[in-house]
Amino acid sequence: MSALVNMAAEVPENPLVPPIPELVIGLVAFFIVFGFLAKKLLPNIxxxxxxxxxQIEGGIEKAEALQAEAQQVLEDYRSQLADARHEAARLRQEAQEQGATLIAEMRAEGQRQREEIIAAGHAQIEADRKQAAQSLRQDVGKLATELAGKLVGESLEDHARQSRTIDRFLDELEAKAASDSTKAEAGR
Structure with missing residues (x-):
């Protein structure tokens, strides 16, 4: 036996394999520390x-709730935007209709004013024509009286006689002018 112990003592020890008593003590210490960690630290972890x-799941749920709320706000915004567009289109249509009505009213008013101006112009022309005819009648009457007085050799100073002569002369001229215009129209 002593030879075995000597042989065993002579066999060199492997540095990678620890002695058995140290290995047993190390394993016992490991299991004590592992048991302590499993009992105290692991539940805390x-x-x-x-x-x-x-917290993460709550954050995800909260984010999902916020996303759903944001989606609802977006849908509300889109709905309001669509309503605003419809309202703008309606207002634009009303403005166009009012503009067309206003243009029609302005045209009618312009037409009415034009007709009034034309009527006033015709009335003014007629008044001017009558005034010119009256003035012409007086001038022609004076000239005719003077001419007749020179031809007859006596003065036609009597106003009544003068008026009758002038009226008769002018009536004859008007009758002749009317018959000439009737003949001219019939010839067309």
Whole structure:
């Protein structure tokens, strides 16, 4: 036996394999530390991980709720925008209709004013024609009286006689002019 112990003592020890008593003590210490960590530290780590997971899940749920709310706000905005566009189109249509009505009214008013101006012009022309005819009648009467007086050799100073002579002369001229215009129209 002593030879075996000597042989065993002579066999060089492997540096990678620890001696058995150290290995046993190391394993016992490892299991004590592992048991302590499993009993005390592992539940705390699991609690922290559970809380973190709940926060993350709560954050996701909150984000989903906010996203749903944002989607609802977006839909409301789009609905309001569509309503505003419809209202703008309606107002634009009303403005166009009012503009067309206003243009028609302005045209009618312009037409009415034009007709009034034309009527006033015709009335003015007629008044001017009558005044010119009256003035012409007086001038022609004076000239005819003077001419007749020179031809007859006596003065036609009597106003009544003068008026009758002038009226008769002018009536004859008007009758002759009317018959000439009737003949001219019949010849066409």
């Amino acid at each position: 699991n609690n922290v991980l559970d809380q973190r997971r709940e």
